[in-house]
Amino acid sequence: MIVMDESDISFFKDGLRLDGRRADQLRPVKIEVGVLARADGSCYIEMGGNKVIAAVYGPREVHPRHLQEATRAIVRYRYNMASFSVEDRKRPGPDRRSQELSKVSREALEPVILTNFFPRSVIDVFIEVLQADAGTRTAGINAAAVALADAGIPMKSMISSCAAGKVADTIVLDPMKEEDNFGQADLPIAMTPSGDITLLQMDGDLTRDEFKKAVEMAMLGAKNIYELQRAALVKKYSQMAEQPAREDVIVRD
Amino acid sequence: MDRKVVVPGDLLSEEAKRSGEGTYVKNGSVYSLLYGLANFRDKINVIPLAGKYMPAPGDNVIGVVKDITFSNWIVDINSPYDGLLHISEFPVRIESEEMSKYLRIGSSIMTRVADVDPTMKVELTLNDKKLGPIKTGQVIEISHTRVPRLIGKGGSMISMLKKEANCSIFVGQNGRIWIHGSAEDMDLALRTITLIEKEAHTNGLTDRIVDFLKKEKGARS
Amino acid sequence: MSVTSVISEIKKDFIYNLLLKGERIDGRAFDEYREISIQRDVIRKAEGSALVKIGSSQVLVGIKMQPGEPFPDTPNKGVIITNAELVPLASPSFEPGPPNEVGIELARVVDRGVRESKAVDLEALCIVPGKQVWIIFIDVHILDDCGNLIDAASLGAIAALLSTKVPAARFGLGEDYVLPIRDIPIATTAIEFNDVLMFDPGVDEEAIANTRLTIISTAQGNICGSQKSGAGMLKPEQIYRIIDIACEKAKEIREKFLEA
Numbered sequence: 122m123i124v125m126d127e128s129d130i131s132f133f134k135d136g137l138r139l140d141g142r143r144a145d146q147l148r149p150v151k152i153e154v155g156v157l158a159r160a161d162g163s164c165y166i167e168m169g170g171n172k173v174i175a176a177v178y179g180p181r182e183v184h185p186r187h188l189q190e191a192t193r194a195i196v197r198y199r200y201n202m203a204s205f206s207v208e209d210r211k212r213p214g215p216d217r218r219s220q221e222l223s224k225v226s227r228e229a230l231e232p233v234i235l236t237n238f239f240p241r242s243v244i245d246v247f248i249e250v251l252q253a254d255a256g257t258r259t260a261g262i263n264a265a266a267v268a269l270a271d272a273g274i275p276m277k278s279m280i281s282s283c284a285a286g287k288v289a290d291t292i293v294l295d296p297m298k299e300e301d302n303f304g305q306a307d308l309p310i311a312m313t314p315s316g317d318i319t320l321l322q323m324d325g326d327l328t329r330d331e332f333k334k335a336v337e338m339a340m341l342g343a344k345n346i347y348e349l350q351r352a353a354l355v356k357k358y359s360q361m362a363e364q365p366a367r368e369d370v371i372v373r374d
Numbered sequence: 375m376d377r378k379v380v381v382p383g384d385l386l387s388e389e390a391k392r393s394g395e396g397t398y399v400k401n402g403s404v405y406s407l408l409y410g411l412a413n414f415r416d417k418i419n420v421i422p423l424a425g426k427y428m429p430a431p432g433d434n435v436i437g438v439v440k441d442i443t444f445s446n447w448i449v450d451i452n453s454p455y456d457g458l459l460h461i462s463e464f465p466v467r468i469e470s471e472e473m474s475k476y477l478r479i480g481s482s483i484m485t486r487v488a489d490v491d492p493t494m495k496v497e498l499t500l501n502d503k504k505l506g507p508i509k510t511g512q513v514i515e516i517s518h519t520r521v522p523r524l525i526g527k528g529g530s531m532i533s534m535l536k537k538e539a540n541c542s543i544f545v546g547q548n549g550r551i552w553i554h555g556s557a558e559d560m561d562l563a564l565r566t567i568t569l570i571e572k573e574a575h576t577n578g579l580t581d582r583i584v585d586f587l588k589k590e591k592g593a594r595s
Numbered sequence: 596m597s598v599t600s601v602i603s604e605i606k607k608d609f610i611y612n613l614l615l616k617g618e619r620i621d622g623r624a625f626d627e628y629r630e631i632s633i634q635r636d637v638i639r640k641a642e643g644s645a646l647v648k649i650g651s652s653q654v655l656v657g658i659k660m661q662p663g664e665p666f667p668d669t670p671n672k673g674v675i676i677t678n679a680e681l682v683p684l685a686s687p688s689f690e691p692g693p694p695n696e697v698g699i700e701l702a703r704v705v706d707r708g709v710r711e712s713k714a715v716d717l718e719a720l721c722i723v724p725g726k727q728v729w730i731i732f733i734d735v736h737i738l739d740d741c742g743n744l745i746d747a748a749s750l751g752a753i754a755a756l757l758s759t760k761v762p763a764a765r766f767g768l769g770e771d772y773v774l775p776i777r778d779i780p781i782a783t784t785a786i787e788f789n790d791v792l793m794f795d796p797g798v799d800e801e802a803i804a805n806t807r808l809t810i811i812s813t814a815q816g817n818i819c820g821s822q823k824s825g826a827g828m829l830k831p832e833q834i835y836r837i838i839d840i841a842c843e844k845a846k847e848i849r850e851k852f853l854e855a
Contacts, residue, residue: 157739158651159686159798162424172638174738176684180426180454191493199691201682204734205641205657213680213734214693233382235407240493242454247684249736251655252638270382270409273425277398277407278383314383351381354409358379358423361575438605482605512612513605550605 132288132300139300140169144293147283147342152263152353154271162272164353166264169297170254172206175264177272179244194239198227200261202250222258229262229282229311229320235275244274255301259284262311262320267350271357279350280319283342284309285335287327292334294342308332310339314347376414380406386418396420427453427518427548429496433487436513436550437498439477444470447477449485449498452518452548457498459485465500482508484544484552504544511542511554514564516571518549523574524567531570531580538587539563562590607803614791620799626840628795633750633852635758643759643774647751649795651741653685656733656751658759660774662722662766663730673720673728677706679735679748686740700824704782705735705748707820708811712780714753719775722768729761731774742798745809745822749782754853779853780819781845784809785837787827792837794844808834810841814849818842 132139142148148169157163160176167173183189200222204211215223227246234244246268248261262282269276286296288304301307306325312318318340327335380386386397387404394417396408406412410422429435429451437449437457449457461473468476477483484506488499500506516524525532525545536543541555541563553563569586573579610620619625629650638644643658665672679702683689694702709715720729733755735748759774786796786804793800796807805827811820818838823829 157653157684158741159739160684161426170639174684178683178687181687182454182456199683201691203655203657203680203736204678204732205638205644205659205736208640210659210661210732210734213678215691239454242494245683247682249682249684249738251736252640254640271424273408273410273422275396275407276382277400277405279381354381355379358409358411361423512609514609515605 132304133291138288138293138297140297144291145338145341147295147345148297150346150349152267152349154267154353154357160268160272162268162270162274164264164267164271166260166267168256168260168263169295170252171250171257171260172252173257173260173264174249174251175261175268176247177244177265177268177274178247179272179274180239180242181245183241183243188243189241192240193236194234194242194244196227196231196234196236196244196246198223198230198246198248198265200226200248200250200258202253202257206250206253222261225320225322226258226262226265226311230265230269230280232317232319233277233280233313234269235277238275244269255296255298256284256309258282259309259311263346263350267354270354278313278315279347280311280313281343281347281350282309282311282320283339283346285339285342287325287331287335292331292338294338306331306335308335308339310336310343312340312343314344316340378412378414379410380412380420381409382406384412386412386414386420392416392418394419396422423519425519427451429453429455429457429487429490429494429548431487431489433547434545435485435487435498435548436508436544436546436552437483437485437548439479439481439483441479442473442477447473449483451496451498452515452550453496455494455496457485457487457496459483459498459500463488463497463499463501465506477507482513484508484546508552511552512560512564513550513552514567516549516551516567518547520571520574521545521547521549523579524551524570526580531583534584535563535566535587538591539566558594562587565590606799610799610803611789614789619793621797623795625792626794626844628844628848629797631750631848631852633754635754641755642762643755643757645751645754645758647747647754649743649747649750650797651739652743652747653737653739653741654744654747654751655736655738656748656755657736658755659732659734660729660759660762661732662727662768665721665725665728669717670725671721671728672717673715674730675706675710675715675717675733676730677702677709677733677735677752679705679737681737681740681744685737689737689740700822701745701748702735704745704809704811704820704822705733705752707822708749708780708782709733709752709756711819712778712811712813714756714776714778714780716775716777731756731759740798742796742801743784746782746784746795749780749811750848750852753779753781757853779814779849780811781849781853782809782811782820783841783844783848785841786825787829787833792833792840794840808837810838810845812842812845816842816846 151167153165156165162177259282266280287306308323311320384406408422441448447459489497544552641657681698763769806825
């Protein structure tokens with residue numbers, strides 16, 4: 122097996138990145154609303170090579186009972202990767218990384234959910250990564266926000282998530298796999314459309330100026346994604362309303 | 375009357391006083407809380423497509439007994455919240471030991487929500503002639519969001535259905551509906567309710583239901 | 596009493612009343628399958644994959660392969676490991692955690708179909724006898740439980756295997772090649788309720804069923820696996836009737852979806 126390090130890769134060629142994008146371009150995004158029958162709300166999202174599905178159940182009774190809170194709903198978020206979602210098969214079950222991701226993702230969505238409408242209940246958010254390609258946590262949060270809306274959960278606003286990175290001393294939007302693995306920094310954020318930040322993580326090496334640039338770039342990306350989330354939700358509703366009147370509907374004869 | 379599909383956080387108006395259901399006010403402006411259809415009248419209301427049934431006082435509901443304590447039947451009402459039917463709300467005076475004799479686990483009841491407290495403790499009652507255990511007929515479940523359409527403006531749709539299908543019908547706000555009549559009549563009523571549920575969001579539904587009932591009854595004779 | 600079983604009381608009566616009239620809730624015949632769709636190669640990072648829908652049930656199966664040590668008692672044979680994740684996303688009654696007896700049973704029945712039909716030539720997966728063989732991971736990921744997950748998962752497993760490429764290049768073992776598959780096992784499941792047999796049960800039908808029987812048949816029409824599940828009882832005549840219909844249905848499904 123060949124092992125690469127960052128000096129082997131030239132991240133830019135003629136001003137374009139390895140996958141042909143400019144520094145400030147998002148990978149292609151596809152969002153489908155309401156893809157599962159059993160879940161109360163659901164969303165399937167593709168961001169680059171990421172394939173992620175989110176489901177929301179709730180509000181529903183909390184089990185075990187001692188977890189319930191008298192005045193509001195609790196929110197649970199479970200990020201999980203399918204064994205076949207990554208290059209080297211992953212053993213099923215949570216690991217420390219997925220537990221940390223679950224926590225910060227929950228904290229990215231909680232600020233906008235009106236949990237006080239539903240005392241003594243739980244709103245469960247489940248994320249399954251079916252194929253991973255750098256940026257699964259941001260894809261998960263984006264799908265989760267749409268699934269929450271689809272489930273009819275009252276929220277002050279949507280939440281959108283995007284990451285910025287640094288490669289070859291340049292700040293880039295929505296790092297792909299090689300940029301994530303061999304780049305110099307990674308900075309995912311989540312925010313409301315009006316720019317209130319609900320998730321902020323970073324690893325790598327950035328000057329304070331670069332940090333600011335990365336945050337600004339990620340926020341622009343998130344705003345872009347918000348428009349796509351909104352469009353997907355509106356489209357689904359219009360598709361439903363357009364169902365033509367049918368003459369003979371009942372099948373049993 | 376203006377209508378628009380909205381998502382949570384959409385700005386609906388800059389006049390705070392127009393805030394209706396499914397909206398909130400911030401800095402004097404009205405925003406949507408929900409993904410659904412915004413109705414722009416004097417008040418702006420947002421009607422969601424999805425969501426759980428939230429019991430409110432006065433709601434008729436159909437419940438299923440899931441547990442019995444010393445003085446309460448615990449009743450599943452198809453909601454994140456169970457209903458509590460206290461022994462004193464039973465129409466006949468009975469002793470605690472007799473509770474399972476009258477309503478056992480699995481019994482269905484036509485009941486009404488008497489009260490809901492701030493922690494969503496839901497109290498039910500059977501103290502009304504129209505309420506009681508279900509012994510005959512059939513119960514169907516539809517999405518609770520379709521119930522208003524099934525009832526119709528001023529009860530017009532449900533009255534028509536009761537008359538044309540010649541059935542007694544008890545509509546639970548929680549989406550459970552009880553029907554009683556001859557086998558043929560119940561079958562017609564069930565099929566009509568299923569059709570209404572499927573097409574609740576479309577226009578011209580009332581006329582189509584009238585036509586459907588006419589055709590089905592004509593086919594019978 | 597859980598919410599699911601309470602709902603069954605109302606739905607149980609509803610389904611029962613329909614059965615008396617010879618009908619199922621969705622108008623199907625008793626031996627009729629819901630609409631089936633199979634999409635292959637949906638996860639390109641996996642060596643093989645398939646997304647199967649039966650009605651609204653959805654199951655995603657991924658195949659991963661890597662070289663590894665053989666089991667000591669079969670030093671020249673490749674290894675197949677089948678796992679099923681009944682993730683909480685797929686149903687209000689699935690809980691997070693390692694597979695419970697339902698998930699384990701599902702994985703083992705899927706495995707039985709692949710293994711006993713000898714669809715994969717395990718000896719051909721030997722790289723260095725006694726030292727290195729190919730390990731095939733069949734990972735079943737349930738996405739939406741609307742009933743009859745066993746049939747959907749089995750179908751997903753064989754569909755994914757049929758489109759699997761052995762990743763030899765990545766491990767310096769030559770060029771990638773298509774995994775040779777020698778049979779197409781198909782699982783078909785029926786439930787029994789009040790002496791009525793119903794194929795491809797939906798989720799409400801499963802909840803009221805007394806018992807369930809899965810038959811896995813090969814391309815030749817022989818049976819390579821079976822599993823009775825649930826605490827009810829079946830008479831031999833019922834079993835034989837199920838087998839006859841099961842093999843017919845399996846043949847239809849095989850011909851329609853999986854034969855080139």
